[in-house]
Each structure stands twice: as structure tokens, then as C-alpha cells.
Amino acid sequence: MKAVAVRRGEEQPTVIEKPKPDPEDGEALVRTLRVGVDGTDHEVMSGAHGGFPDGEDHLVLGHEAVGVVEDPNGTGFSEGDVVVPTVRRAPDGTNEYFERGEPDMAPDGQYFERGIVGAHGYMSDFFTSPEEFLIEIPRDLAELGFLVEPISITEKANEHAYASRSAFQWNPESALVLGNGSLGLLTLAMFEHTEEFERTYCLGRRDRPDPTIDIIEKLGATYVDSRETPVDEVPAAHEGMDYVYEATGYPPHAFQTIEALAPNGVGALLGVPDSWEFEIDGGRLHEEFVLHNKALIGSVNSHVKHFEAAVETIQQLPEWLFEDLITGIYDVDNLDPAFDEGDDVIKTAVEFDSL
């Protein structure tokens, strides 16, 4: 079968041939439909994040997949079920985090991430997965199913952020997404359509005309140009934010978020940057944290319940959003544009097959 992989020593995706996998006991064989591309794939290819499976000279890419069950192999699935796989797997079969259904909370060394670190991803004609890591989705979502994983990332971050505000009566009205990439825009759409914010904002650094600014405004949100309004000046220019969702991976944003928050607000940090030293007014930020009861939470990955929530969410988002957001679906034999990072590209996927 065909697979899209990055080889050791290379930083570009290549189509390779691999044997079709055999499902083990408890695993189903899935025929891949589409696999989304995101910033993590680019970090994996550049070597900034992730790692190859032990003893392998390549890593099959892709962690945002949707497929159709080809061989249930004794699992509870039926042939033809449309499924989305979760990303993390236990290196030694299982461990306490996987046993309690929270692999997203496992620390370093206690997980592989398919397509990212230690295990091959889903960008191939077929993949196998244990039954418990496959989420069935409605057949009419098959074409959008590769968005379930990124949406699940926000479902988890929101759950943790809201939990941090559950010890008092929190009535959030304003939310700011830092970053107008595909995850930022999907999150902004959730803030508008499935969360209860009254005023939403999205920060980027683009000039008009720009397709992401168009989506931001079509969603009813306010575009904040970070070149005019730095994150820590958002309260003066607009208002203090009850919730800030950081999806830029730009470390100063993590700390400026403390000042962007309204009293009692929470910031969710999602980016995974490299080491970078810079100066902060740590005294003022510390005081601001305390005197206004603020919170910051970091969030990575997601688990089955977040995928299930994402399946509900995706059905509540407007159709036009997907039409505008998905800027290209590319065949495995026409791979380059799927990995293009130009300003007119928002979200792409590699298509292996259709229903």
C-alpha cells in the first residue's frame, strides 16, 4: 500500500510503499479516507518535535484521520463503519493513564503518538487500531472526519480551562483566540456556535484581504492585528478577556495572556515552542495573577470523550465554515499542495479513498 512518510535525514514527505497491515487481536483494519495536515506535521518533518519509531528509518505521517472499517476482525465494529482514531498509544501495551482512559495525561515516555512520536501515523491506504481507540462517526461526516481530532484538542482544553473556574460562579462573556491557523479558526467557530461567549476575538498578523480574516468576521468575531494591538494591550484596546486560547506557539503570548485576561479569567496554552529567553515584568504578572484570581492551564492531546464531544460539535458548526476553512483536498499522488504553507492555505487533507 501507499504511505506518506518522512525519512530520517529528510524534511519532506515522500510517498513510499509499505505492506498492508494485519490487524492483531482486538484491532480493526481501517481503510483510510482522509488525513488532515497541521502545524505539528511540519514540526515533525523539520525534526523540531516528535521522533521516529525505534529501529525505523522513516515515520509515516498523519494524526488527523478518518477511515472506514474494512475488517472488523472480531471487534464490535461492522464493515463500513466510519471511524476516527485517537492518537496516543501505550509503549508497553498499557499503563495507568491508558487504563483510566486518560492517555492525554500521560507524561513523557508513557505514550507514543501515531504520526508524531514513536509510532507510525495514519497517512497510508490502510491502518489498524485497537477497538477502544476508534470512535464511530455518522456516515455523512466522513468527508469532515479528519477535523474531529483537532476539534477534540479544543474540547479538552476547554474542559480543563472551565474546570479551573468551577470553584466559583464564573460568567464568561468574552473570549480571545490567539492565532488564526486552522486550530484557531475552528476554536473561534466553537466559541461562536457551541460555547456561550457573547463577544469573541481572534488575533493574527495578516493584512486584508485575507481568507482567515474573512472567516473571523463571517463568524461574527473581531479581528485583532497583533502588529497594532499586542496581546497585553488587548484590554485597553478592546476589553479584558474571560478566556484566552493560545494557538500560536509564540512564547511571549503565553505570558502576555496573563495581562490580556479579565479578573477571574483563564488562559489555555496549546502551543509547543522551542527554548527562547526573554524579559518579562515578572513582578507585575505575579501580582496580576494573584490579585485577580487568574489561571493558566497547559493542555496537550485529548482522549476518547473529547473525540466524542468533537463529533457532536462538528455537527453544530455551519457548513460554510468547512467550505471556507478547507482550502484543498489532495490525492496522495499530488502531495505537495497538501503541505504548502502559503497565506491562502488554511486547512488541507490528503485523500486516500472515498466512501
Added chain:
Amino acid sequence: MKAVAVRRGEEQPTVIEKPKPDPEDGEALVRTLRVGVDGTDHEVMSGAHGGFPDGEDHLVLGHEAVGVVEDPNGTGFSEGDVVVPTVRRAPDGTNEYFERGEPDMAPDGQYFERGIVGAHGYMSDFFTSPEEFLIEIPRDLAELGFLVEPISITEKANEHAYASRSAFQWNPESALVLGNGSLGLLTLAMFEHTEEFERTYCLGRRDRPDPTIDIIEKLGATYVDSRETPVDEVPAAHEGMDYVYEATGYPPHAFQTIEALAPNGVGALLGVPDSWEFEIDGGRLHEEFVLHNKALIGSVNSHVKHFEAAVETIQQLPEWLFEDLITGIYDVDNLDPAFDEGDDVIKTAVEFDSL
């Protein structure tokens, strides 16, 4: 009546004469027993924190009080009830935060703090308070009642910190208190006696012999000398901490806490420092936050339920702790030692009367 106040332009407490207050409707008149002294009082006197009541040339100090009801004045209390007052009051009678019983979540301008900002404190022979801000405590706690307020501060911080970890199965075992002042030591004692930590640590910068190190070790905790083991090196020297409680007000600690935490850990920030610029590796801290699902929460003040929890807690702490922790109770006519900050002083109170 006598009162202990700081006058405008001065930085020392002075005993002044004031008229005995008349309770208004809904208020009880309380005869003061003891009022604790803490770091906030020193910040208030130096002008670093807080502020005088409008139009007044002095501020009566004291926010950690215990007293006995002298005149119930139609409230539900009886003469002789032993009570502890909360600290925050609404500037304009009430507002949404006070109405929902969460004055601790009110932002700037929507609260006074008695003895700290905008309203006189409790260091006087008598004080009045609305009924809803007085917590009755058992008579046999009268002598320790001034510790209910500081303990309530930790009850709130713990509640918020634990809430931030409520979206997954958190099994904390290790906890580190930053700071060996009276709040740090009371918190450490709570970690040992009312919380469920298996291993506790307390950070200071003192040489032995030292009375705070003695208390730390008598509690069964490990003393961490910050001159040998900086906060961010605690995981290497000891272990990553599931919970870090910052009670030093030293801003680098707020950010080093991110590295002191174990995966999925939470840091509670309590200190109120001044502006101070310094360099951090913001990229590494940001990544650490995200990849290990960490959280930081700021916490200030506390509300009635936290005072009630503190009354339960104080009854579960060992008697020897209070004997060792309370290094002096001083008469209002012998005020200086109550405000002494020497290394042999841990916790003091000013005594106005006894039961």
C-alpha cells in the same frame, strides 16, 4: 476605645483613641479578643499595599481577628458568642460578588478590605460587622481564632487549585510550600494533617538552628534550602511536585514553579510582589506548561465558606503546632514586639481582652 493604627505619612503602628463604634441595623458589636499580625500589615504600613479610608488621616490595622459578641443588636448572635470576621466589604453596600457570597472574586474597586484598603481594621477594643460576615467558632478556639483568617486563605487557594485538576483523575502525592513564614507553615501543617499528600516539602533560606525549620521537620516535612536548591531544581534534587503553594511573594518563584511541578501538577500563587523585570526561558516554560498539562492559579482573599472550612481545619491541627508557631501575644500597650520581624518571630497577635 484604644485602636492600633498607621497614620498618613508614618510607617509605624500607633495606639490612638477612637470612639467605641455603634452597630448599625444588621450589625453586631464585637469586643475584640486578639488580632494577628502578618506580612500584609507590614506592606500596608510601608505603603506598598492597601490604602486609607476616604477622608481619613489614619487606618486602623488588623484583618485577622477574633472577638466576642458584646451586643447582638437584633442579629442572630447571642451575647458571648465567639466570632471571627471576614475581611472584604462592599464599597457601596453591595454588588454582584457580595450578593453571591464571593467577595473574594470581586475585582479592584468593588471591595474594601478591613485593615488593608479603604476600611478600618479590627485592631481596636471593639468593632462592628454585618451579621453575614461573622463566623461563630467554638469557645475553646477563642485564643486561636485569629488564625482562622490565614487558614481560610489556604482553604480557598486549595479549592481553586484542586478544581483546576478536577477534569481528570489527579492523584497528588507530593506538595511543596514556598516560604516558611506563618502562612507557609500553617499551609504545610494542613498538607500534613488535613490534605492527603504523602510527601511534603517546605522551602526557606535560613540556617539551622531555626525555629521554622524545627516546625517543618516536626511536621514530618523536608526542609529545602533555596540557597542550595533553587525552586526550578527541586525535581532534580527531590521530585517533581504535584502541588506547589507559593507564599513568598518573590516573583521568580511564580515562574520557577512551572518547572518545579510534576506532570499534571498545579501551582497556587499567593504572593503580592512589586514590579520586577527579569529574564525567563519563556519558550521552555511555555512548552513545559503544555506538554505536561500543568496549571497555575492565582488566589486572593477568601469567603465565608473558606472561614467555615478553616474552623474545621484548625481543630484537626496538633496543639504543639500552635505553641511553636505563636511566638508572642502582646498587650496593646506593648505593641512593638508584635510587629517585630526577627528570625525568632513566627506569628504574633495583639491582645485586647480575653474571654
